Amino acid sequence: MFVIPSADDLVTFIQDFTGSTNTAEIQKCIFMAELSMRNIELPALRCDPYDPVNIGVADQNGRIPIPGDMNKPILFFKQGSQFNASGTGGGTVGVSQITLSILPQQSLSVGMIVAGVGIATGATIVSFVSSYVINISAANTSTFSNEKIYFSTTGNASSQTGPWIVYDRIGDRDIITQSMIAQLYLQPVNVPAVIRGKFSEVGQKYEFLPYIAEGDLINMYYYKAWPLLFSPTDTSGVTVQNNAVLATWPEGYVYATLREYYIKRHNDQDAQVYQAKFNEAWQTVEDQNNLGKWSGGHTRLTSVWQPRQYRQYNIK
Numbered sequence: 519m520f521v522i523p524s525a526d527d528l529v530t531f532i533q534d535f536t537g538s539t540n541t542a543e544i545q546k547c548i549f550m551a552e553l554s555m556r557n558i559e560l561p562a563l564r565c566d567p568y569d570p571v572n573i574g575v576a577d578q579n580g581r582i583p584i585p586g587d588m589n590k591p592i593l594f595f596k597q598g599s600q601f602n603a604s605g606t607g608g609g610t611v612g613v614s615q616i617t618l619s620i621l622p623q624q625s626l627s628v629g630m631i632v633a634g635v636g637i638a639t640g641a642t643i644v645s646f647v648s649s650y651v652i653n654i655s656a657a658n659t660s661t662f663s664n665e666k667i668y669f670s671t672t673g674n675a676s677s678q679t680g681p682w683i684v685y686d687r688i689g690d691r692d693i694i695t696q697s698m699i700a701q702l703y704l705q706p707v708n709v710p711a712v713i714r715g716k717f718s719e720v721g722q723k724y725e726f727l728p729y730i731a732e733g734d735l736i737n738m739y740y741y742k743a744w745p746l747l748f749s750p751t752d753t754s755g756v757t758v759q760n761n762a763v764l765a766t767w768p769e770g771y772v773y774a775t776l777r778e779y780y781i782k783r784h785n786d787q788d789a790q791v792y793q794a795k796f797n798e799a800w801q802t803v804e805d806q807n808n809l810g811k812w813s814g815g816h817t818r819l820t821s822v823w824q825p826r827q828y829r830q831y832n833i834k
Contacts, residue, residue, distance in 0.1 A: 585639070596734065683714075686717070
């Protein structure tokens, strides 16, 4: 496979190809190219939905903050009742430790996910100094006290009691409208083992139907945002030397950069040539996603488990 190992190598390649000696100009063209590729969906950009950092813990309103590195959701799912315990405590910013003032009713164990105000996303229990003092895997993001702290199973194993729910994404208007009548429905009864639910972005959090309880775990599978190689405001011009897109889809970088270079040089004919090459490379990626080769699933508009009609609800 053709590989361009680093950002500097990409600049050298473009300079050799075009004959340019202006490094700063090439870097700016790469940055412009990156802006046109920022929503690309590549296998290398998919997260691990079983990694604790990608398992959301519901707050008291049944909502989960949108991950800061999310580009586009793929699939969210809930593997049954996995929430174990909650207590009250505090911690200090930059310290990988929490101190409980009120112990949870259930016992805690190493490996559990820890969540709450001031606690880093994906933090887990590493060891116990005492029943009240717990070492965790990541430093606290802020200082906090007398806050509710959630302790959850890792989400790697499905609950044996269910229900197992797979969530489809709908619009924010739809989630708000349908949540207003959600209380008119009974809990799902007489349904297959896997239920089809819904989720959407409301503000800066995700909301779910059927409702999820405080402390529930949601495995989030999504395409991640990726760091740009060059920043126009950085004096050095380099943000990072490599990323998943350059490592797995170098043709996108090459064609998009050449397009921006010739646009800047007011050479419309060559710019159109490389725009066409870029479009063809992009379409190849899109075709693989649509065919399910990379997305790893079907493209039906109906559920693979049950009809689209929502038979899992009985009206009172």
